[in-house]
Amino acid sequence: MLISLNFNGISKMKWQALFETRERLFWTLHTLGWGGFAVIYYIGSFLHDMRSVWLFVIILNAYAGWLLTIPLRYIFARAMKLSPLKMLMVVLASVYIVALMWALVKNVNYWEIYKKGYRPEEWYMYFTNTVNSLIMIGCWTGLYFGIKNYQMLLKEKQNSLRASTMAHQAHIKMLRYQLNPHFLFNTLNAISTLILMKENKTAESMVSRLSDFLRYSLDKDPIKKVPLRQEIEALTLYLAIEKVRFEDRLTVIWDVQPTANEALVPSLILQPLIENSIKYAISKLEEGGCIAISAKVFGRDLMLEVTDNGPGADIKDGQMYRENGVGLQNIQERLGSLYKDDFSFSISNSQPSGIKVCIRIPFET
Incomplete structure (x- = not known):
């Protein structure tokens, strides 16, 4: 029983340490998110192809998405200091550019590695990943701003509670003294x-x-x-x-x-x-x-x-x-x-x- 309690206590401390800073929280959620994308994508296409080369392509695509979305964090952080209209323009432009870059990487991985250099005759085949890429990067952006706003609201609530508690304590001390x-x-x-x-x-x-x-x-x-x-x-x-x-x-x-x-x-x-x-x-x-x-x-x-x-x-x-x-x-x-x-x-x-x-x-x- 004591061992179980100690283990639960240690586990809780580890989780608290994991999320105690915004930096660590970002990298944890960022990595888990793209890792989850790779797993879900592979399971969804499991019947399509079970070869290791297909799994390798999925891992490359997930890694490319992980890498390309890192700069968005710093771009969005600066954009949040701008006016609402300018911030919206910067966010949309950044999402579009990153989505195009990710779609290009996915096309290269698909046609060069998975298809072994095969070239489709229809030119639009190269852009089939663009819409999906925009949706995925848009979801990443939505989650980023959602978590960011939640953190800001939580911090404001904590500051408000701290100020209220300090005022409450000061009031009681004043009454006593x-x-x-x-x-x-x-x-x-x-x-x-x-x-x-x-x-x-x-x-x-x-x-x-x-x-x-x-x-x-x-x-x-x-x-x-x-x-x-x-x-x-x-x-x-x-x-x-x-x-x-x-x-x-x-x-x-x-x-x-x-x-x-x-x-x-x-x-x-x-x-x-x-x-x-x-x-x-x-x-x-x-x-x-x-x-x-x-x-x-x-x-x-x-x-x-x-x-x-x-x-x-x-x-x-x-x-x-x-x-x-x-x-x-x-x-x-x-x-x-x-x-x-x-x-x-x-x-x-x-x-x-x-x-x-x-x-x-x-x-x-």
Whole structure:
């Protein structure tokens, strides 16, 4: 089984290597085409003559066609840079000249080699191959331009897809990195306050945690997904930084199913939700508040929830808008870019107070 798989893999690599360049593709198809012409022509005239001399003439004719059509490739390449009318004139003239030359070669091979010097009395007998030659060279030209146009369309499609992918990735990265300045501003503000209060050890600890969190943020590509356990480690770093600011006023409750730990999620997808809870819930309560984070697997879906017990907010049609807020909108756009329509994002009031944000995404490991 392994030998068969290896053989198939090697064969596939060889075929890919064969067609990886236009130069190699041309010579391969050019040779196979004229070789196929010789085989089909011989089979078609098999009952006509089975002698080796007839096979030799067919091989000579195929080789002559192979040789004479090579210059057409370079003529057509230059003609494609001309205006449509001039290109058409160059193509037709080239096809006609090559067809006449090939017909002449075939006549020589037929009358001198196969007929051993026999000369027909009717002069038009010398031109019986001309029409067939024009048809054959015309078919070669049609295939050449057909393959050439297909390659051009394929290249344009690849360039378009590459540009679309790059724009898509840049959009996702922009959405992710747009959130960092908000968090960074708040944290540096807190560190500055600690320094002014001469709490240097606490400030140093906060700087160290901030460094670890930013390293995680920069190391993880926004395009790629990470296991939820890594996301939880990063959120733990973030919450440790916020704990320095709020001390006992901030309580965090984790409820993560073991099976959900290995689920793949967009990096730092929950951090803006927790930041919002701290900004609009915990900071508003003098006695402090609680943030509950849960992750559970239901069938083929992963359910993520962030709940706080703050004062809540006005929610209309499942949407909550805050002045100068970018976090919730960015999360929705990131989820839409990564999962298309296979996700849900909802905001609701929690009981007895607070906000609950629920995210449903496909369960992937």
